[in-house]
Amino acid sequence: MSQHAVKIRRSPIQQKNWVRQNLWCWAFVSLTLIFYLLFQGYPILCSVYYSLFNWSGMTSNMTYVGLDNYKTLLGDSLFWGAFKNSFRYMIMVVPLEVVISLVFAYLLNDNKLKGRTAYRVSLFVPVVVTASIVGIVMVFIWSSNGIINHSLSGLGLISKNINWLGNKKYAMTTVVIVSVWKDMGTYMIYWLAALQGVPDDVIEAASIDGATRTKTFFKVVIPIIAPTAGIILILCTINSLKAFDLIQTLTGGGPFYATDVIATFVYRTAFTSEMGLPRFGYASAAATAFGIVVIIIGAVLNGIKGKLQKLQ
Amino acid sequence: MTALTANKKLRALHPSKIVIHIILLLCSLIWIYPIVWTIISSFKPQADFFKEQLSLIPSKVTFENYIRVWSKANFARYFANSVIVTVFSVLLVLIMTNMAGYVLGRYKFVGRNVLMAVFLSSICIPLVSTLIPVYQIVKGMNLLGTRTGLILSGAGGAHVVFLLLFSSYYSTVPNELEEAAKIDGCGFFKIYSNVMFPLSSPISTTVIIMESLWTWNAFQLPLILTLNNPAARTLAVGLYAFKGENTVDWTGICAGGAIAMVPIIVVFIAFQKFFINGMAGAVKG
Numbered sequence: 001m002s003q004h005a006v007k008i009r010r011s012p013i014q015q016k017n018w019v020r021q022n023l024w025c026w027a028f029v030s031l032t033l034i035f036y037l038l039f040q041g042y043p044i045l046c047s048v049y050y051s052l053f054n055w056s057g058m059t060s061n062m063t064y065v066g067l068d069n070y071k072t073l074l075g076d077s078l079f080w081g082a083f084k085n086s087f088r089y090m091i092m093v094v095p096l097e098v099v100i101s102l103v104f105a106y107l108l109n110d111n112k113l114k115g116r117t118a119y120r121v122s123l124f125v126p127v128v129v130t131a132s133i134v135g136i137v138m139v140f141i142w143s144s145n146g147i148i149n150h151s152l153s154g155l156g157l158i159s160k161n162i163n164w165l166g167n168k169k170y171a172m173t174t175v176v177i178v179s180v181w182k183d184m185g186t187y188m189i190y191w192l193a194a195l196q197g198v199p200d201d202v203i204e205a206a207s208i209d210g211a212t213r214t215k216t217f218f219k220v221v222i223p224i225i226a227p228t229a230g231i232i233l234i235l236c237t238i239n240s241l242k243a244f245d246l247i248q249t250l251t252g253g254g255p256f257y258a259t260d261v262i263a264t265f266v267y268r269t270a271f272t273s274e275m276g277l278p279r280f281g282y283a284s285a286a287a288t289a290f291g292i293v294v295i296i297i298g299a300v301l302n303g304i305k306g307k308l309q310k311l312q
Numbered sequence: 313m314t315a316l317t318a319n320k321k322l323r324a325l326h327p328s329k330i331v332i333h334i335i336l337l338l339c340s341l342i343w344i345y346p347i348v349w350t351i352i353s354s355f356k357p358q359a360d361f362f363k364e365q366l367s368l369i370p371s372k373v374t375f376e377n378y379i380r381v382w383s384k385a386n387f388a389r390y391f392a393n394s395v396i397v398t399v400f401s402v403l404l405v406l407i408m409t410n411m412a413g414y415v416l417g418r419y420k421f422v423g424r425n426v427l428m429a430v431f432l433s434s435i436c437i438p439l440v441s442t443l444i445p446v447y448q449i450v451k452g453m454n455l456l457g458t459r460t461g462l463i464l465s466g467a468g469g470a471h472v473v474f475l476l477l478f479s480s481y482y483s484t485v486p487n488e489l490e491e492a493a494k495i496d497g498c499g500f501f502k503i504y505s506n507v508m509f510p511l512s513s514p515i516s517t518t519v520i521i522m523e524s525l526w527t528w529n530a531f532q533l534p535l536i537l538t539l540n541n542p543a544a545r546t547l548a549v550g551l552y553a554f555k556g557e558n559t560v561d562w563t564g565i566c567a568g569g570a571i572a573m574v575p576i577i578v579v580f581i582a583f584q585k586f587f588i589n590g591m592a593g594a595v596k597g
Contacts, residue, residue, distance in 0.1 A: 031411060034409045041434075130572050270444055295437065
């Protein structure tokens with residue numbers, strides 16, 4: 001665009017106005033740009049830099065160690081545990097969240113359905129409440145004498161109360177269920193926005209042709225909402241890899257690191273004394289390595305989406 | 313006539329419709345249960361909590377939990393911190409994204425596309441990867457454990473969704489309005505402040521609501537930035553600390569939780585249209 005603009009010959013007055021306009025534009029974006037550079041652009045570079053040092057963060061005493069932190073990471077079973085858990089969490093959360101929210105959106109995308117606003121608000125409310133608060137409350141709800149155990153034993157589904165978050169076997173599943181409950185509404189709204197783009201007459205035509213609701217959904221609706229579905233999947237995947245608030249407040253990564261993800265690993269390594277002295281340099285290496293993986297995943301998914309759209 | 317109403321009734325009672333309603337009703341109850349439970353438990357006497365923890369109707373309503381957390385557990389302070397941090401962060405974000413969205417949507421200035429690409433690509437950067445440097449930057453500014461530090465770092469980032477909302481809105485405003493203002497002698501800034509900014513109020517409302525919810529609910533950054541100074545904690549962090557110190561005071565935890573949740577639920581219900589439109593716009597844009 002700019003190259004194009006330069007080639008056009010301007011009179012001195014036009015040239016002056018053009019320069020002035022450009023200056024105004026940059027002045028207008030400057031505030032956003034400064035905040036972006038200060039709190040996101042520069043920090044991402046800093047993180048790479050810190051990762052090359054042996055540094056507690058408590059003092060200014062930094063020793064350059066090259067790639068040693070990364071080498072240590074490779075052999076650190078706690079790091080690999082957290083790394084795997086981040087992806088385990090993603091693989092469990094994304095399909096559940098995307099499918100359940102699509103089902104709700106499809107049921108609610110019916111103007112004649114009575115009470116649809118009330119249903120939508122109820123299903124969405126967990127999204128707006130503070131994740132850390134929800135996590136704390138859920139610790140009780142899922143505890144040995146909480147409502148979940150009472151309901152399940154009342155229904156005869158379990159014979160003995162289960163400590164859902166305290167048991168290594170169930171902790172991750174419980175965290176996943178709570179996350180899906182909490183964030184489902186976000187994706188439901190995304191799907192509703194996509195479904196509202198499906199013209200009514202297309203659906204009507206299909207039903208006149210004798211297609212059932214399920215058949216219409218798979219043969220008519222899905223192809224139309226496919227492009228938005230791509231965006232929803234990417235957002236859900238990236239967001240699931242960013243998870244911290246709920247996990248930290250539900251389990252803190254426990255029991256015995258069963259739910260430890262990279263975000264909780266970095267927090268523990270850099271900001272608490274649970275593992276001895278804080279290690280800023282080492283935690284930065286973990287954060288950098290993980291950040292690179294997430295960025296690559298984002299780019300690959302985006303690329304796949306672009307390719308698929310071209311094929312259509 | 314009778315046939316018509318009978319027909320209507322039949323349709324209303326169609327078995328598949330009933331099944332859908334039962335599913336939706338059941339799920340809606342499951343979805344709001346933990347929130348309703350928190351609010352109700354916050355009014356139960358502390359001594360009776362374990363005895364009647366499951367009942368949704370307290371045998372006795374008490375405000376002692378609120379009084380306890382509000383005055384003794386510092387929640388008055390946390391609440392004030394949350395309000396102050398939210399108000400100023402939102403104002404900052406509104407001003408900067410509105411201005412940036414305006415020029416990104418209406419002008420083809422040098423470097424515009426590069427800027428847009430840089431902002432867009434930031435969606436993929438996880439907060440955990442910038443956490444430690446942001447902590448150091450705030451520390452370097454001498455703002456660790458202060459509300460100013462929380463406000464500035466909370467307003468950081470690219471706010472891609474808001475930039476997209478504003479720029480796509482401003483790109484649809486007809487040029488005639490701008491031309492008319494130019495004839496009246498308005499310069500670049502005057503056109504923006506007198507003509508364009510007021511026009512953007514529906515989007516501004518959406519941005520205010522969304523950013524308020526995000527700032528109010530923020531946890532990861534406020535947690536690490538207030539580690540050295542409990543007095544600067546927001547509600548989201550304050551309750552976490554409170555739970556760490558008072559594991560058995562569940563009615564107090566519920567009261568603290570309700571103090572954090574109720575304002576945001578009220579705001580959401582009052583402005584839900586703006587919030588939902590903003591979110592929907594984010595995936596469509």
